[in-house]
Amino acid sequence: IQLTQSPASLSASVGDEVTITCRASQGIRTYLAWYQQRPGKAPRLLISAASTLHGGVPSRFSGSGFGTEFTLTISDLQPEDFATYYCQQLNDYSWTFGQGTTLEFK
């Protein structure tokens, strides 16, 4: 199963709301997670099961979707949110990542 993220990069300002899309080549129900990665750091789990916020993640992050189309929305962007975001799926106990979306300051 392949995951296609869009856009590849995104420019925004503090306080904006942005949405990142992840499309799966086959239906994966809600077996989709989102990660944030800051430069030089390991990825950090944000959302699992398409829409469940991981512990300690601010509520301005939200996820939705089912089957083949999923979105990550970040509202009221904060300076620390400018990073790269990846979606990831699980199918038949195997994993795949999307190609990433880099969120940059406008």
Added chain:
Amino acid sequence: QITLKESGPTLVKPTQTLTLTCTFSGFSLSTQASGVGWIRQPPGKALEWLAVIYWDGDKRYNPSLKTRLSITKDTFKNQVVLTLANVDPLDTATYYCAFSDFEAIPAALIHWGQGSLVTVSS
């Protein structure tokens, strides 16, 4: 508290076999629904899943690398070992190990190691 740490060589020559060890604490890989996976990231590029081993010994590999990869676990030592055969400069990357628990948080890699940069060069 769950922690994972990758260890292994920082420099490997082309055609050699790369062996990386993930040493973890805070969980047992004999616990049902747990798994440890390996993910890599070439400099400036995206994450790429490599392999995973589960509590019951089940293993899964990235199909594009399957012939070169092997993953094993030592439950008593709390370690997972990944080998990648016949390395090439394109295998230069930061290699991460990560923990999953299907019962706690389905289909996600909950905790990650800090990563280990491996360079393949003659």
